Amino acid sequence: MDTDTFWRLIGDARARVYDEEQQVENLTDLLAALPPAEIIAFARLYSEYHGRAYTWRLWAAGYVINGGCSDDGFDYFRDWLIARGRACYERALADPDGLADLSWDGNRIAEAESFGYAAHEAYERVTGTELPYPEVTAGTGGTGPAGEPWEEEDLAYLLPRLSARFG
Template sequence: MPADGESEGLKLDRNMFWDVIDSTNAAGPYPDQETWRCRMTAALEKHTMEEILDWQLILEEYMQSACRQDILAAAAARGVPCLGDGFSQFRAWLIAGGEEVYRNVLEEPDCLADLPGNGDAFQFKGLTLAVYYAYEVQLFRNCPEELRDLYSDLRGRTLDAGILEDIRSGLPQRGDITDGWNERDLPTLFPRICSRGHTLPDRELVRQIKLNELFQSPDQVHAFVEQDGGRNSYLLHGTPQNIADFLADHDLADRVTLTDTSYELIMSVSGSVIDQCPDKKMQEEVTHALRSIQRGERPPGSIFSPTMAEMALWLQSEQEPGQGRMVQMM
């Protein structure tokens, strides 16, 4: 790897990121996604190792920015397979389509109605592979004796703060919907999609899609609610707003304890008092959101908070014969 200071001037910005995708798309059309992936790999091979690492980090930032409930709901309404890695592959497909396609969907998810084809076509499996293989080529050229790969070299690496701010400030500023949406909300949320005769997901499929998304979410929180001598366990997205809505919905509980997936304490609440919270910024944001509910300024939002038992049953049903994935649920 270059010594400190050698990579100055080599960091990609968002324009250079999209230029790689645009140049690949301009050389098409391609007969299949594998051909597109190979051309993308060839385009990335022209960049240095440092640039490829930054390209991957920018890709991850754009993938995360599209991980929104309104986009998930719109994709489900459009018939995109969202179980398994389906929603991730859909977001990769948005990015592979270029900046205009990506920005349009982030600005108004209902514009998926205007895209031709079935929902199955709105997925791309090879985008991350293109980056990985391009980095492998550069490793072979520059460090043939070293046992490394893209992901080992990404550990501890972050984007330049200015580049990250430029990416985020350049995205459409649209408020997300709550994760409590259901199949009955789709015609109101996405009138154009729903007016085109697409088969909408039923109640059970929506439940499975939301369980799948929550299970894969990096902000998943475990909630343990003690009330009247009993104890129930739930899962929810750990945004301050979601946590406040969950606490407001369980305001009669004796104690609510929130942990991350490693069971490290996030927050402990007794009655309406937050008595433990290592993250003071999180405590301030939850307190602010909770007070607005307690003052009657807004009602508690509808959130998706399945029990851990429900999640465990779903995971068991998703396991294929012969697979032994172990899932710990308290």
């Protein structure tokens, strides 16, 4: 599976409806129509993109947007970021403060935990077995997020547009 196919699948799942849970179901259905090797390849790419987003600045963005962001919350924020599609993902990696320009629904939380399980559910549906864990090193292990750590009092300086929008 190549990068374009990966992002096309996410976009196709998202284009059908806006509800995130429906997007997960759509993605699971799309993946379940693929051969098992392609589902594994999708999961590997997903894990790589999830790992690339393992940065302190993106964690700060998730913290500001969601009014706090634990370790698990940051995982789910990165799931949400991938679920938003390629353009949003790439823009956020380049400039996390640019997430302030997105349209936001009231008090909606930027987390999509179940999105990260779509490939696992599709693989199990197709094979009857658990998805082999993809071997990916980016953003995993004990090295911590990329970039410089921040303190809560630094967020308004680090992410001025997000801080102005979400307080």
